[in-house]
């Protein structure tokens with residue numbers, strides 16, 4: 001599989017308004033703390049990127065619980081964006097397969113839109129298990145590409161689907177790999193189908209912060225953009241059917 005160079009994306013990542021708007025309060029974290037009363041919690045946002053999750057949660061939970069916030073990411077450029085947003089968060093640059101933490105450090109590990117980037121997913125899961133406390137939660141959230149073949153991005157950039165097939169584990173593999181490591185797993189897919197206006201989506205294609213748009217060839221990227229522009233020029237109101245599927249997987253370490 002190809003890997004994404006986030007030093008090139010960091011500057012434009014938060015310009016994608018979808019990312020900023022879709023970040024919501026983590027009620028799974030809240031539920032975990034409500035059900036497991038402790039004087040202190042250690043939370044890691046794994047592959048924290050520009051800190052969108054950490055900013056939202058650390059503001060929301062401030063004063064409610066004693067939480068030590070941590071963020072880890074492979075990219076210095078993404079981390080420097082995170083550093084501008086959050087205070088009182090321990091940010092580290094490291095690879096998921098070799099995290100600089102003691103074993104059994106964290107109560108809760110969130111992992112948003114990043115698992116497909118890991119080239120050695122088995123070792124990543126072993127390392128996550130190592131740093132997670134017994135009874136702790138690993139929350140894996142990502143798009144579920146096999147449940148969204150009509151995603152607007154695959155419609156206009158079809159080679160992106162083939163690149164993604166090389167990067168994403170399907171839900172059965174994720175479920176089985178977590179079970180094999182002794183987790184109790186609750187995995188759900190939230191799916192929606194809707195008609196979208198192409199005009200509203202070209203901004204995301206042009207911003208090119210979605211990793212797979214940097215993995216396809218320049219020729220395929222240009223072709224896709226031209227097709228979008230042509231469709232909009234021909235009919236500014238043009239709509240297409242769009243699939244979107246998100247996987248939420250809550251894995252409790254037994």
Ligand SMILES: C[S@@+](CC[C@H](N)C(=O)[O-])C[C@H]1O[C@@H](n2cnc3c(N)ncnc32)[C@H](O)[C@@H]1O
Nearest residue numbers: 006047048049073074075078095096112114117
């Ligand atoms: C799509 S971004 C997601 C960022 C953030 N979680 C969010 O939801 O906005 C993927 C992130 O994974 C990080 N990443 C990729 N490979 C990694 C690895 N091997 N170890 C740690 N982080 C990695 C990238 O640097 C990037 O910041």
